[in-house]
Amino acid sequence: MGYRDVAKVGLGGPVGSGKTALVKRLVPELVAEGYEVGVIANDIMTQEDADVFRESFADLLPADLVEGVETGACPHTGIREDPSMNLAAIDEFTERHPELDVVLVESGGDNLAATFNPELADYFLFIISVAEGEDIPRKRGPGVTQADLLVVNKTDLAPHVDADLEVIEADAGEVRGEDPFVFTNCKDGTGVDEVLAHVEREVLFA
Amino acid sequence: MSTDADAFLSALRLSDSFLPVGSYTASYGLEQYINEDRIEDGEDLRALIAAYLRRLVGPCETVAVANAHAASADGDLEGLLAVDERLHAVTMPAEFRESSTKAGAKLCELLLAETDGDEHSSTLAEAIEDGSTPGHYPVVFGVVAQHRGLSRLEACLAHAYSFVTGLLGAAQRLGRFGHTEIQAALEDLQSVIESVCERHLEDDIAAMTSFAPLAEIMGMRHERAGRRLFMS
Ligand SMILES: Nc1nc2c(ncn2[C@@H]2O[C@H](COP(=O)(O)OP(=O)(O)OP(=O)(O)O)[C@@H](O)[C@H]2O)c(=O)[nH]1
Ligand SMILES: [Mg+2]
Numbered sequence: 173m174g175y176r177d178v179a180k181v182g183l184g185g186p187v188g189s190g191k192t193a194l195v196k197r198l199v200p201e202l203v204a205e206g207y208e209v210g211v212i213a214n215d216i217m218t219q220e221d222a223d224v225f226r227e228s229f230a231d232l233l234p235a236d237l238v239e240g241v242e243t244g245a246c247p248h249t250g251i252r253e254d255p256s257m258n259l260a261a262i263d264e265f266t267e268r269h270p271e272l273d274v275v276l277v278e279s280g281g282d283n284l285a286a287t288f289n290p291e292l293a294d295y296f297l298f299i300i301s302v303a304e305g306e307d308i309p310r311k312r313g314p315g316v317t318q319a320d321l322l323v324v325n326k327t328d329l330a331p332h333v334d335a336d337l338e339v340i341e342a343d344a345g346e347v348r349g350e351d352p353f354v355f356t357n358c359k360d361g362t363g364v365d366e367v368l369a370h371v372e373r374e375v376l377f378a
Numbered sequence: 379m380s381t382d383a384d385a386f387l388s389a390l391r392l393s394d395s396f397l398p399v400g401s402y403t404a405s406y407g408l409e410q411y412i413n414e415d416r417i418e419d420g421e422d423l424r425a426l427i428a429a430y431l432r433r434l435v436g437p438c439e440t441v442a443v444a445n446a447h448a449a450s451a452d453g454d455l456e457g458l459l460a461v462d463e464r465l466h467a468v469t470m471p472a473e474f475r476e477s478s479t480k481a482g483a484k485l486c487e488l489l490l491a492e493t494d495g496d497e498h499s500s501t502l503a504e505a506i507e508d509g510s511t512p513g514h515y516p517v518v519f520g521v522v523a524q525h526r527g528l529s530r531l532e533a534c535l536a537h538a539y540s541f542v543t544g545l546l547g548a549a550q551r552l553g554r555f556g557h558t559e560i561q562a563a564l565e566d567l568q569s570v571i572e573s574v575c576e577r578h579l580e581d582d583i584a585a586m587t588s589f590a591p592l593a594e595i596m597g598m599r600h601e602r603a604g605r606r607l608f609m610s
Contacts, residue, residue, distance in 0.1 A: 252550060252551065253557065254557060287554060288554075289550075289554075289555075289556055291556035291557060291559075312604070312605045314551075314607070318553075
């Protein structure tokens with residue numbers, strides 16, 4: 173057993189876009205459907221995200237299926253050029269839990285160019301937030317264009333930051349071509365089902 | 379005189395992406411290949427970089443490194459300037475010239491102007507600084523390598539190797555390639571690096587020329603690309 177034997181889903185995106193919030197929404201759903209789930213957080217400076225997960229998932233996941241991996245101030249290196257330490261953490265998960273179905277890997281908050289190494293993530297979600305500006309999709313960052321699924325989060329904040337969801341939708345459609353994108357509000361859970369449906373269809377049933 | 383250990387460490391230093399000369403900003407047209415969906419997988423990437431080696435790095439840059447190394451060993455300033463001029467003339471896309479001269483200026487600042495300081499290299503450094511010669515990276519590289527005791531072949535190998543890892547790194551940031559796939563490409567390309575360097579090691583500067591029309595067209599189209607993460 174090793175990292176090649178388990179499905180891996182990467183979640184990338186800029187700082188504060190809602191990656192942790194989305195993982196917190198997805199894990200209970202996956203567990204409810206009977207999947208055995210592991211979670212890795214690559215925080216830039218601290219184990220803060222890993223601690224948040226340990227606390228939120230205390231009743232859902234064994235403590236040894238939640239891990240923080242430091243990336244030496246280079247979050248994109250950890251998920252792209254050299255994912256060794258993340259893969260090592262996944263190897264430890266699979267050794268201890270041979271029945272593991274899926275691992276969610278949250279990248280440290282990064283820039284629009286951050287993409288996942290295909291050997292670390294079978295499926296890669298890029299999470300942006302409407303509050304970062306409605307022009308993010310049309311900047312065509314590799315994260316936005318290459319992700320398997322683009323998630324546009326914090327739709328509830330659109331009216332407060334003068335972001336027009338129709339503009340974002342049109343731009344996302346244009347830069348993504350045939351590839352899917354989903355609007356979410358992780359605060360109340362809107363759209364999370366749709367994200368889950370994509371992940372299940374593309375990763376877990378694949 | 380350098381000891382062998384010194385030369386070996388210098389070779390590592392000169393071919394390491396840790397060397398702060400901005401090479402991570404150059405893709406030599408690779409970004410355009412990827413933007414135009416011309417590279418599908420690791421095999422395409424390997425084949426493309428092998429072609430860069432055979433048709434551009436070998437017949438142009440390796441010849442420049444080798445001749446700069448030889449001119450430096452002879453203390454031949456005119457020879458160095460002639461290599462630089464010729465390389466400038468045969469490097470078609472403006473962005474390739476720009477990436478190369480910017481990195482050349484940085485390497486000059488870092489290792490040639492300050493620390494190496496014999497007569498022909500200080501004069502070369504001044505000529506680069508005041509803009510009277512373009513100061514291409516392979517030329518400065520050849521001189522610095524010669525000063526630090528690398529043989530001509532070692533200088534060419536170190537230069538070609540760093541070109542390859544630079545392009546593989548760019549590909550990894552632009553497309554979706556796994557790290558083991560990238561390492562497998564590097565492993566395969568090692569023998570191409572060797573044969574290309576050996577083949578062009580003794581070429582005269584008059585033979586310096588490139589034949590890589592598609593790479594050059596990609597480099598030129600990149601100047602007007604809508605999305606640009608790289609300087610070339
Ligand atoms: N209003 C609103 N707030 C949200 C939403 N999703 C996340 N947030 C809040 O946004 C802040 C950042 O969310 P996180 O999930 O920590 O973001 P992150 O992407 O994990 O951040 P880093 O890991 O630090 O890069 C938190 O205060 C969340 O509660 C949303 O859909 N709507
Ligand atoms: Mg987070």
